[in-house]
Amino acid sequence: MAEIVLEDVSRVFPGGITAVEQLTLQVRDGELLVLVGPSGCGKTTTLRLIAGLEPANSGSISIAGRKVNRVAPRHRDVAMVFQGHALYPHLTVRQNLAFGLELRRGRSLRRGWRRWTNGKPIDGHDIDRQEVDSRVQAAAQTLGVEPLLERTPAELSGGERQRVALGRALVRRPAVFLLDEPLSNLDALLRASLRSEIKRLHQSLAATMVYVTHDQAEAMSLGDRIAILDAGRLQQIGQPLEVYRHPANRFVAGFLGSPPMNLIDATVETSRSEAGESAVLRGGGWSVTVEQRWLPGEAAGGRVVWGVRPEDIRTNRTVPGPESPAASRQSGRVRLAARLSLVEPLGDASILHLVPPACNTASPAGENRVLLMKTDGSGRAAGEQVEVWFDAAQLHWFDALTGRSIHGFEANNR
Numbered sequence: 001m002a003e004i005v006l007e008d009v010s011r012v013f014p015g016g017i018t019a020v021e022q023l024t025l026q027v028r029d030g031e032l033l034v035l036v037g038p039s040g041c042g043k044t045t046t047l048r049l050i051a052g053l054e055p056a057n058s059g060s061i062s063i064a065g066r067k068v069n070r071v072a073p074r075h076r077d078v079a080m081v082f083q084g085h086a087l088y089p090h091l092t093v094r095q096n097l098a099f100g101l102e103l104r105r106g107r108s109l110r111r112g113w114r115r116w117t118n119g120k121p122i123d124g125h126d127i128d129r130q131e132v133d134s135r136v137q138a139a140a141q142t143l144g145v146e147p148l149l150e151r152t153p154a155e156l157s158g159g160e161r162q163r164v165a166l167g168r169a170l171v172r173r174p175a176v177f178l179l180d181e182p183l184s185n186l187d188a189l190l191r192a193s194l195r196s197e198i199k200r201l202h203q204s205l206a207a208t209m210v211y212v213t214h215d216q217a218e219a220m221s222l223g224d225r226i227a228i229l230d231a232g233r234l235q236q237i238g239q240p241l242e243v244y245r246h247p248a249n250r251f252v253a254g255f256l257g258s259p260p261m262n263l264i265d266a267t268v269e270t271s272r273s274e275a276g277e278s279a280v281l282r283g284g285g286w287s288v289t290v291e292q293r294w295l296p297g298e299a300a301g302g303r304v305v306w307g308v309r310p311e312d313i314r315t316n317r318t319v320p321g322p323e324s325p326a327a328s329r330q331s332g333r334v335r336l337a338a339r340l341s342l343v344e345p346l347g348d349a350s351i352l353h354l355v356p357p358a359c360n361t362a363s364p365a366g367e368n369r370v371l372l373m374k375t376d377g378s379g380r381a382a383g384e385q386v387e388v389w390f391d392a393a394q395l396h397w398f399d400a401l402t403g404r405s406i407h408g409f410e411a412n413n414r
Contacts, residue, residue, distance in 0.1 A: 002064050002077075002175035002208040003029045004050060009059030011045055011232075019045040021232040022059070032202045032209040034223035036216055038255070042232040043212040047178050050210060051080050064175055079169035080178040083185065085161040087153040093164050094149040097136045100172045132171075139167040142201065159190045166198070170205075177209040183218070195222060216256050220244065228252050250403035253307055253396055259351060259372045263307045264288075265400060268295070281306055284369025285356040290334055294392040296406045303400035310351070310374040312394040315386055332392035340384045341370065350375055357385060 004027035011020040020042045027033045035043045048054040049061060052073035061068055068076050079100070087096050140146045143163045153161055162182060169177055179198070183191045199222055202209055213219055219226045220240040227237040228251075236248040247253035253261045266283030270292065277292035281304070288306070296304070342353035354371040373388060380386070397406045 003027065003062075004176060004208065004210065005060075005062040006046075006049070007060045007062075009046075009049060009056050009061060011042075011049060011054055012057050018232055020049065023232070023234055025227060025234060025237070027208060027210055028224075030206045030208055031224045032199075032211060032222060034211045034213060034219040034226045035229060036213055036219035036226055037229035037235075039214060041229040043214070043229055044180055045232075046229070047080070047180050047210060047212050050076075050176070051078050051178055052076050053080075077175040078178055079172045079174040079176075080180065081165050081169050081182045083181040085153065085165045087161060087164060087168075089153050092150050092152055093140075093145060093156070094136060096153070096164055097139055097149075097167050097171055098132050100168060101132045101135065135171040135173070136167075139170045142170065142204075143167045143197070158186055159194060162186065162194060163197075166201070170201070175208065177207055179209065179211045181212055181214070184213070184215075191218075198222065217258055220256070228255060230255075246405070247396065248405055250305060250307075250398045250405075253398065253405075257309060259310050259374065261307045261309050261396065262313075262369075262371045263305055263398070264369050264371075265303070265305050267303055285359055286336065286369065286371070288334060288336065290392050290395070291332065294332060294395065296397045298399065298406045304406075305398040305400055305403070307396040307398065308371075308390050308394055310372040313354075313371065313373040313388050313390045315373075315375065315388055333389050334392050334395075335387060335389045336371075338371065338386055338388055340380055340382050340386060342382055343380055348376070350377065350380075352380060354386070354388065 004025075006023055006025040009020060009023045009025075010018070012018050023042075023046060025046075035046055037043055045054060049056055050063070052068065052071065056069060063076055063078070088099065091099065136149075137146075140149055143166060145160060145163050145167060148156060148160060148164075153164070156164065162185075165182065182198075183194055186194065195218060198211075211219075211222060213222075223240055225238060226240050226243060228235045228243070230251050236243055236252050243252065244256050247256065247261075250263060254263055264281070264284045264286060266281040266286075266288070269280045269282065271278055271280065278289055279292055279295045281288040281290065298304075336354075337357050338354040339357050339359060340352055341355045341359070344351035344353075352373040352375060354373055371388075398404065399406055
């Protein structure tokens, strides 16, 4: 069992720079957990803390039920794949793959492992030459680098080098794999291909893996669970789709998604009419009217941040058939008049930039907030006046001061 547990772990660098602050995290046995967040959020530092390459200033780190705070990196039974390939240029691919196992055949290192395990050898640390060759051949076959075994790194492409780096970790059969942005230096097509290979590799090995990336699309596609970090603190952890659909705070909502969620700071004004009670959300140049029943109680009469995903916004032409005002109120549909300021065709989709109809494009950026809309087709041109809509049930609500998620009628009654 290779469960990893971090309890209130902090890492403060000289000069008082806090990289990780009171991080509590559990990586389940056999799980692929992805650490994701912007640059400088503490992802790589967390990985290095698990590997033992950075000391924790406080807190506890356990691997497979054993506290490892004072255990040397080579004795933690982890294998790490770095952003750079870190291959030995004078060795062949075969020799690079075997290098870690050859080191472990050394007498002094083997004695160190036996001291840590009370004299009981761990699989992979008392092996003979035949076993080394067998593991190298199996890893090369798994990663498709068999024809490259006698080449040096200089004779390989970037993708082939990264496969060899993965293979070097694979042959060791560690308790834990740690991958630090291993695909970030590759082009988009190769990155997608190797991402699929890593996912298949994890499924076949059922190994515990911690994967670090700043690419939220990579995190969503790879992870059994994802953990979002910001400024050294854990913001949310959960299954990718669950985190995407129910972000815990404004930061997570704005980070996950391509394009990210539209987030508008607004004041809340309530009113009553023959149609019933409603609330008007004014902010960012927009005036959005929603029925009172959709508004979180914590937002009534004050300030709130409302958000909607770009893919949840539709043009009026996509409304199925004519709809009366009463039917619109019943469905909770919210309508907006807007002007297209920019169209980004992406091939299979288009990103439409929406601004208020009377928006002056020369006005300060903070005065009018652009709404992004993602659609499977465009046929639109910049400057066109459009009507868009979205369901009130698809609105996300966040506290204007703390940024934490608050819930409206639909979220509390689904």
